[in-house]
Amino acid sequence: MSEIVKKVASGDIRAVAKLIRDIDDKVPEVRxxxxxLYPFTGKAYxxxxxxxxxxxxxTLVDQMVTHLRGNGQTVGILAVDPTSPFSGGAILGDRVRMQRHSLDEGVFIRSMATRGYFGGLTQSTRSAIxxxxxxGKDYILVETVGVGQDEIDIVQSAHTTIIVLVPGMGDDIQALKAGILEVGDIFVVNKADREGADRTVNDLRLMIEMDEKRYKDGWKPPILTAQAVFDKGIQEILEEIENHKAFLASSVERQSALQHEKARHDLTEMIKDQIIQEVLADIVNSGEFEQAxxxxxxxxxxPYTACDTIVSKKIKSGTR
Amino acid sequence: MERNRQIKQGHRKIRVLVAKPGLDGHDRGARIIARAYRDAGFEVVYSGLHQTPEEIVQAAIQEDVDMVGLSSLAGAHMYLFPKVVELLREKGAEDIVVCGGGIFPEEDIPKLKEAGIKEIFIPGTPLSEVVKWVEEHVEPRD
Known part of the structure; x- marks a missing residue:
């Protein structure tokens, strides 16, 4: 076992921080x-x-951390923010709300940028988890930019997915229906002191009750209200997380089906990632690409013909 | 070396922590700097107002940044800035570059540099110069 694996497994903060950086920067040795490190994983929720x-x-994550720490649980946080598609840079500002935990040894906070990946959760994020x-963190909270329907990657990596909304999204819920609303295990209407909170809750309830497929599965996603800044409704959220955790653990078949699904997703994504990195770079750097x-x-x-020609040539040369 | 080539191709991204130690509540400057860094292609972690040196150092380590940019407008820089350098050293993270910006008496600047602050930027410094300094003096960690 290498020195770095030992350090990470023993909770060395610098080693963990540097490893995540190497993962993000795609340093080949990290593989x-x-x-x-893999044998040490699989314990965190x-x-x-x-x-x-x-x-x-x-803010919600910040409050959840306080409650989890109060129960003696250690917490890792990954806060993902978007990379600017123009400059490649990013401002990662989620720490602002969580800084009060930064001196707590039981908490590790890391901000990550999407680095141009669509789907809200990158391969790097998965590895960072x-x-x-x-x-050795007991809980890992992954905060992602859930801006649209495609951004549901998190579901495959999380045991429990929480969707956060605010009042006044009434009509937007309709638009979101086919996206993130289908993947939520728990819904939180935050800033519930604002006008329209009840309506948002009702809209959500209607949406969820129509979703028979999930309902049949045995878990009906609860809809909670919260005012994260005032620490209201947080305890209830944590209780529902525990309920969901118990639900997942209650059936061996369900658990193994989930594990299988996660394995399929992770491996597919990893293969996709590697193919893109290794094959696409080759193609883009070739004279043929420029000519096309x-x-x-x-x-x-x-472009259709160009694509067919380039890809079929690449596949042939690859299998040779 | 394969790894070096990759890094040169831009895989290693500069990561910077922009932080405001102390009690002043004026973070407009810090935000503008953060934005300029982002536009230069850096990843900027912004940790907000009223940070203690201990919190800043812990954030810098957890985020594995290459540089910490400190902003202070309240006059406590002679204590706060060197303290950050000192704590980084204590944690074995002296490779993280520290620079500062804000309003300082001229005679403080050499003292700050002596205390290990790599560069000091005063009001009126063009953003392009601040960015250029980082590009020239901060190497993404190998």
Whole structure:
């Protein structure tokens, strides 16, 4: 076992921080470390918190941490914010709401940028979850930018997914229906002192009750109200997390089906990632790609043909 | 080396912590700097107002940043800035560059530099210069 694996498994903060950085920067050597680290994972309970920007996810997470710490649980937090598609830079501001926990040895907070990945949760985030798991955190809270329907990646990595909304999203709920609303295990209407909270709760209830498939599965997602800034409704959220945890553990078949689904998702994503990294880079750096671009720009060639030619050539050369 | 080549290709991103130690509540400058860093392609962790040096150092380590940018407008820089450097050293994280910005008496600047603050930016410094300094003096960790 390498030195770094030992350090991470014993909870060394610097080692953990540096490893996550190496994961994020895609340093090739990291792969071997992650392989050795894997046996130490699988113990933490992962909770995903997602919702539109400004609904109060960070504040909610901050309060949840306080409660979890009060119960003697250790907590790892991954706060994911978007990377600017123009500069490649990012401002990661979720710490602002959580800084009071920064001196607590039982809490590890890490901000991550999406780095241009669609889906809200990157391969790096998944690996970072493993790292915090291996360092021995009891709970890992993953806060993601849940801005749209595709941003449901978190579900596959989290045991419990919490969707946070605010009053006044009445009509928007309709629009969101096919997206994040289908993946929530717990719904929280935050800032519930605002006008329209009841209506939002009712809209949600209607939406969930129509979702028979999930309902049949035995878990009916609870809808809670909260005022995170005032620490109202947080205890109830944690209780529902425990309920959901117990529900997942109550059936061996359900548990193994979930494990299987997670394994399928993780492996598929990992393969996809590696193919993109290794094969796409090759293609984009090739003269043929440049030529094709030129031809398409001049409208001498259509992109469909260009794509077929390049891909089929690449696949042939790859299998040789 | 394979790894170096990758890093040169831009895989290693500069990570910066922008923090406001002490009690002044004016973070407009810090936010503008954060925005300029983002536009330069850095990943900027912003930790908000009223931070103690201990909190800043803990954040810098957990976030594994290459640089900490401190902003102070309230006059306590002679205590707060060197304290951050000292605590980083204590934690074995002296490789993290510390620089500062804000309003300081001119005679304080050499003293701050002596205490290990790599650079001091005073009002009127163009954003482009602040960014350029980081690009030239802060190497993403190997």
């Amino acid at each position: 071997e470390v992650l392989k050795d 992962v909770v995903g918190i997602t919702g539109a920007p400004g609904v109060g996810k960070s 493993d790292v915090l798991d291996a360092m 671009l030129q031809s398409i720009a001049e409208r001498k060639l259509d």
